Amino acid sequence: MAKGLTADDLRTEPEDVLVTKLKEAKEELFNLRFQAATGQLESHGRLRTVKREIARIYTVMRERELGIVTVAEESAEGNDD
Secondary structure (H helix, E strand, C coil): CCCCCCHHHHCCCHHHHHHHHHHHHHHHHHHHHHHHHCCCCCCCCHHHHHHHHHHHHHHHHHHHHHCCCCHHHHHHCCCCC
């Protein structure tokens, strides 16, 4: 999972990429929780970061579902620069 995912970066990704990133993040969170339970976790801050990445992905997916933001709108807004 890439570090420092932002909502803007995620909004430009197609739906299938979001699903893949969500799956990877959930697997990483599981592994981190397992390491924490066994006392092997070195970076406790990574738990928080992965949880936030999962929340960002869910937020972008929900925005699309509700029609708040679409991929086409984001592309158009990005071209104004």
